[in-house]
Amino acid sequence: MNDSTINNQTHQILDVIIIGAGFSGLGMAIQLQQANINNIAILERDKEVGGCWRDNQYPGAACDIPSNLYSFSFAPNPNWSRAYSSSHEILQYIKSLVSDFELQRYIRFNTNVKKLAFDEKAGFWTIKTDETKNLKARSVVIASGPLANCSFPNIPNLKEYKGHKIHSARWDHDFDFSGKKVALVGTGASAVQIIPELVNKANHLTIFQRTPAWVLPRLDARTPHWVTSLFRKIPSAQKLTRQALFALHEIGALGLIWNSPLTSAMQQVALKHLQHQVKDPWLQRQLTPNFRIGCKRVLMSSDYYPALQQPNCKLITWPIARMSEKGIRCVEGIEHQFDCIVFATGFDIGTQTAPFSVKGIGGRDLGEDWKRGAQAYKSINISGYPNLFLTFGPNSGPGHNSALVYVESQLNYAVQGIQRILNEDLARLDVRKKSQEKYNIQIQKRLSKTNWNSGCKSWYLTEDGFNATMFPGFATQYSVQMSQFEDKDYDRTPA
Amino acid sequence: MASIDLEKMRQKIKDTQWALVDFDWESPGAEKITAKQWPKLKTFMADLMWIEHVGARGFAALAKSAPTENLREIYTYFHAEEQRHANAEMALMKRWGMLEENESPVPSANLRLVIEWLERYADDTPFNLLATLIPMLEVALDGALCKYLLETVDDPLCHKVFAKINDDESRHLGVGFTVMEMQGKGPHYIKLIQLLGHLVDPRLIAGAMVYFPLLNSMRDNLIAMGMEEEKLYRSMEKFKKIGGRTSQGRRNPWFQVIHYHGTIMVNRSNYFYHVPVDMLVALSNKIPRRLLPAPPSWVAELTHRPIA
Ligand SMILES: Cc1cc2nc3c(=O)[nH]c(=O)nc-3n(C[C@H](O)[C@H](O)[C@H](O)COP(=O)(O)OP(=O)(O)OC[C@H]3O[C@@H](n4cnc5c(N)ncnc54)[C@H](O)[C@@H]3O)c2cc1C
Ligand SMILES: [Fe+2]
Ligand SMILES: [Fe+2]
Numbered sequence: 001m002n003d004s005t006i007n008n009q010t011h012q013i014l015d016v017i018i019i020g021a022g023f024s025g026l027g028m029a030i031q032l033q034q035a036n037i038n039n040i041a042i043l044e045r046d047k048e049v050g051g052c053w054r055d056n057q058y059p060g061a062a063c064d065i066p067s068n069l070y071s072f073s074f075a076p077n078p079n080w081s082r083a084y085s086s087s088h089e090i091l092q093y094i095k096s097l098v099s100d101f102e103l104q105r106y107i108r109f110n111t112n113v114k115k116l117a118f119d120e121k122a123g124f125w126t127i128k129t130d131e132t133k134n135l136k137a138r139s140v141v142i143a144s145g146p147l148a149n150c151s152f153p154n155i156p157n158l159k160e161y162k163g164h165k166i167h168s169a170r171w172d173h174d175f176d177f178s179g180k181k182v183a184l185v186g187t188g189a190s191a192v193q194i195i196p197e198l199v200n201k202a203n204h205l206t207i208f209q210r211t212p213a214w215v216l217p218r219l220d221a222r223t224p225h226w227v228t229s230l231f232r233k234i235p236s237a238q239k240l241t242r243q244a245l246f247a248l249h250e251i252g253a254l255g256l257i258w259n260s261p262l263t264s265a266m267q268q269v270a271l272k273h274l275q276h277q278v279k280d281p282w283l284q285r286q287l288t289p290n291f292r293i294g295c296k297r298v299l300m301s302s303d304y305y306p307a308l309q310q311p312n313c314k315l316i317t318w319p320i321a322r323m324s325e326k327g328i329r330c331v332e333g334i335e336h337q338f339d340c341i342v343f344a345t346g347f348d349i350g351t352q353t354a355p356f357s358v359k360g361i362g363g364r365d366l367g368e369d370w371k372r373g374a375q376a377y378k379s380i381n382i383s384g385y386p387n388l389f390l391t392f393g394p395n396s397g398p399g400h401n402s403a404l405v406y407v408e409s410q411l412n413y414a415v416q417g418i419q420r421i422l423n424e425d426l427a428r429l430d431v432r433k434k435s436q437e438k439y440n441i442q443i444q445k446r447l448s449k450t451n452w453n454s455g456c457k458s459w460y461l462t463e464d465g466f467n468a469t470m471f472p473g474f475a476t477q478y479s480v481q482m483s484q485f486e487d488k489d490y491d492r493t494p495a
Numbered sequence: 496m497a498s499i500d501l502e503k504m505r506q507k508i509k510d511t512q513w514a515l516v517d518f519d520w521e522s523p524g525a526e527k528i529t530a531k532q533w534p535k536l537k538t539f540m541a542d543l544m545w546i547e548h549v550g551a552r553g554f555a556a557l558a559k560s561a562p563t564e565n566l567r568e569i570y571t572y573f574h575a576e577e578q579r580h581a582n583a584e585m586a587l588m589k590r591w592g593m594l595e596e597n598e599s600p601v602p603s604a605n606l607r608l609v610i611e612w613l614e615r616y617a618d619d620t621p622f623n624l625l626a627t628l629i630p631m632l633e634v635a636l637d638g639a640l641c642k643y644l645l646e647t648v649d650d651p652l653c654h655k656v657f658a659k660i661n662d663d664e665s666r667h668l669g670v671g672f673t674v675m676e677m678q679g680k681g682p683h684y685i686k687l688i689q690l691l692g693h694l695v696d697p698r699l700i701a702g703a704m705v706y707f708p709l710l711n712s713m714r715d716n717l718i719a720m721g722m723e724e725e726k727l728y729r730s731m732e733k734f735k736k737i738g739g740r741t742s743q744g745r746r747n748p749w750f751q752v753i754h755y756h757g758t759i760m761v762n763r764s765n766y767f768y769h770v771p772v773d774m775l776v777a778l779s780n781k782i783p784r785r786l787l788p789a790p791p792s793w794v795a796e797l798t799h800r801p802i803a
Binding site for chain 2: 156281283329334336337455
């Protein structure tokens, strides 16, 4: 804010351009700033920061990793009001990062990146946006988010429906649900948060489920006052809490990632949770997954099952045949009509495809290279695309721990790479193809032993069943692998 | 009928969906049901619609035990399609004045027992048994019941609706016979031993105790309505012919058991079978209604209303 000129330098070559102003992009800027790299810009297509927490403001939106862990370690917040904070509170936290670290000056809002192309001789990236003028930077960090683009289900005649449509990640706060007959499509992570809220607002709510997920109880609670003041007075107490939470979630990996006795134990807990909350045998059957826990994202909710059994709520598990002008036709032959349909159907997964056109050395195209499955070196660099860093690249996703733990490792690694480019004045810092291949063979070998690859369909996998999303290991393993920049695996070309 | 490509079949099923709103349930033709026909037709339709519904539950069980993702999805569709048949048949009953608003036909005592059995054990029934039994029932339905209905009822809407139902059924049979043949693969003796093991399973014996009388009473209802027994023979022959057209199909031991049973079932001169089974029919009709357990909640999903 004190240096508005940075924001207007369009003609010169920036050191780093960051794409996206969510947790990752802002965290990247903070880390670069702390490494004294200030000739940077953040390009954000929206008019606000916050990424998925700006977009996901549906009723009930909250994180399902405790806030003390789902926040940056370098920016602890003693004031979290609950164990699992609401989306609104998380967004406030993200905004506080911007003011606390004075990031405003770097951000260019309403700037949608369309294309990246690398000039291999000169060693910089050209960034094409909606605006006429192109931008240039020696390095680019893609932080456009793993779950930033809404996905609608593949239902025939989707467009035919003339009633009101809402996607969970683009909530319509002006729509009045009272007295309305409402449908909600999907029973994933967002759905189980929305349903308990919506059932109290709508006159009638019908849920369309394709496959049920395992649901564990969520032990949410308000943060007691004394804890907040303790954290404020003795920050190390909060640090300790965070470490304990981290360790607890790491143990969870044993059950969620691999098939172990803990897996069966967790599945038993989830099953007992279901049987305790749902007494009707048929409803129980409809809600019982036919896959091992951990294969898909495990949901956390204590009020989802009770909400489904409210008198004004109905679960439909018939396959959907098509949409019609007034509603949804299912294969059981009945047209279900609604005033409004909410799609809680998730996202196009960013780790599996190129987010926009990216042209590397010799004009190679990332979309083309990733057609058979996205691959990167340690999830962060891609051979043939020098000076480019990814957050939430291929196989960087956690299934059991805070995504921000992974992001922090990525930011740290990217800073090390960018420092080399700047300090050694490199035109190209490019990971070796062999090293990338070796890394991926290892990753896929390890993935084949995980629950995610145990036979269920999930958004972790592509249509062909390739897993380019998840990291097969503990968060600690990931952090260790990212702690040291592996110089021997890179080719360096001086400018 | 050659074995079909089950992957293509899944897409075909998705592409050929229909709904109750596709028909005009108020269109003229309902008056063609004669006063003489009406009471027996009502019983027949109620039975038919319950059989569809019970078949639906059978497919739900198959969806759970299906060996591949593709078959799992196909059976999930078939589950819903059988429900659609039951719903459409209820809509016809409503049109013919056989149902009040919000009314469901009352299932016979036999059917109540079958429903109860399905509720308890269907999901644990061996895939191979169900996957062979259902095509047999479908042949019987398709070949005998539906044909008979269309011969005796003149309401044009009924014919239109059953054209759709029969299209669905032909796909059910296509898949059914293909899966039966798939089961004929692999060592014969292992399958035989597995089968023998299942035959002495008390759950299956209980199943037979409710299922055999159901078939007998259905057969008697049909004959009482004036259907020739010949039709039942012929449909059973059809099952035997298609199911056994390849050596693989014949090597499926469940096929052998079920078609053997089907042959006895339609042959009323086999007293060793029919005397005890008919006694079971009589017995189940004597069970006081209040002793029968409340129907499971999946039964409440039936509706004659095209729009919800
Ligand atoms: C509803 C929901 C709940 C979640 N809960 C948890 C949780 O409890 N625990 C957990 O660990 N993780 C959770 N996640 C995962 C979450 O995605 C990550 O934790 C993290 O917030 C991702 O941050 P990000 O900055 O990488 O991406 P985002 O927050 O998605 O930010 C990406 C930004 O890039 C911008 N952008 C995208 N494309 C372009 C473009 N072409 N040009 C310019 N700008 C662009 C977007 O507008 C957005 O602002 C959740 C995700 C969702 C959607
Ligand atoms: Fe049918
Ligand atoms: Fe059928």
